[in-house]
Amino acid sequence: MKNKNPGLSLFTFIVYLFLLGPLVIIAVTSFEPGTVLKFPPTGFSLKWYHNIFEVEMFMSTFKTSILVSLLGNVLAILLGIPAAYALNRASFRGKETLNAVFLSPLLIPGIVLGFTLLKYVVIAFHIPIYASLLIGHTVIMLPFIIRVIGASLAGFDFAVEEAAHSLGSSRLATFFKIVLPNIKSGIIASVLLAFLESFNNVDISLFMTGPGVSTLPIQMLTYVENYFDPTIAAISVLLMLITAGFMFLIERLLGLTYFTKQ
């Protein structure tokens, strides 16, 4: 295809430069052999990648992050699937409001949400750190689950469900045998997306972590405050690879256009 608009090409190039430039710089600096983050790097070394696995705090917070994201995901799915189903299937008063409430964590700044959760839920009810971390992450994952599964359900003909009823299937059996298999890809996509959102989250975790319990992104912040070696660049590269891997999976399962349809 011939490009007839040099202005647009330049503009696109600049946008990509600003989007991808920092990532490239981080990736390149992660191979710096010296002890200080430097660009351009003075050589090539994988020692800071090795160092990630030497720092005990990274390993333990990585485990916490994985655990919180996975458990939170399970909770969000258990809450989110019935919610998405009800929002799509039933018509009742206040449905729009309820929908807005479920999606509000997307709209409210994380700092505000984190602070509110801390002050009015965690402190007010004396919730232990692990549990509060889990609650916070479930809350931020819920909108992704409901939105993506909702999009799946919007394309589902509920007459199919009625057909199963009329053939003798109970409501619950129909949900598991007929509805779930047809929104399977939506569920998988929502789980992956929610996992990424939770795993990379900083603002909510900031309020929900405490002495001895932290998530990987928070630990990374703390690390940067004290050290300036390329370990942080190396770990960022690994996280980017994980994210890219997930997005690749979603693209393969559904196509990314799935999220831009509605």
Added chain:
Amino acid sequence: MSLLQLENVSVAYDQQYILKDFNLSVEKGHLISLLGPSGCGKTTTLRLIAGFLDATDGRFAFGGKDYTRVPINKRNFGFVFQSYALFPHMSVYDNVAFGLRLRKVKEDEIKKRVMRMLEIVSLGGFESRFPQALSGGQKQRVAIARALVIEPDLLLFDEPLSNLDANLRVNMRVEIRRIQQELGITAIYVSHDQEECFSISDRVAVMNKGIIEQLDQPSVIFQYPKTEFVARFIGFNNFIAFEEREDEGSFYSLRSGDYHFHAAKAPGMPATMKGAIRPDDLIAGTLAEIQPGDNVLTGKVKVSTYLGRSYQYVVVTPLGEFTVNKEMQQPYANGQEIRLLFPSEKLVLVE
């Protein structure tokens, strides 16, 4: 005794009645159609019988038992949807087998029955296909097979052919009638297409605003609509308001202004002051062809349209405008004076 009975059933949403004191009874082995414009309550009636809707009031009896509160999945009724509603993630075989598996039928018995049913709907060899690989007509036949294989006590059709193209529609309705008669199943069929309803039904119920205006054999409704609504719905476009009616034994003698008419009596025809006739049944002719007299009006052609086989004219007469169809080579000119003859056996009285 009738198999199915709706007694004074009402359905309301937000204080708005969709059905009010609705009554219907269906004989065993019959196919009965509910015919009417959208919003007349025909689909509501069907969904009520299926159990998708609860009645606000009234009683639904089936086979002598009270079914009003029996849940959908315990009714053993087959339902065929307008959108087919096949299970997208299952093969044709699994779609049809679904109801049998729920009934804990043994797999080899299931196989026998599914295969036989697919033969009946002419889909032998399609069992491993998935719904998205089927055409509309094939999908609908799978849906019918799926509803039939459970040997339902009642088969319900919700505009099953309206998503198909015209030729397929005619073939499918013959198929539906054949299968229904072959298996002797009682069925209720909802459609807004009168030709479809008339061609496959034992009885047709013409519905309007939540009530049945007329319930009879198709041929009776076709010739003798009882009400103006039914008459209009099945193509009686011409109405005459009479001022006087006299019973002459085998016919009524009627008068409107200076014009006199005869209308042959028929069993069940209401004695009213409103006459109706189809455009096809009116006879048009030149002043030379039709002599003035009883059952004749003189008028001027106002609009003429070509229908393919015939021409349709709107004729202005002293009693109002009438629409008439006539097969002819050379059409009448606009403004030409012609006469209309109302055959007394075709002129019916309606409420």
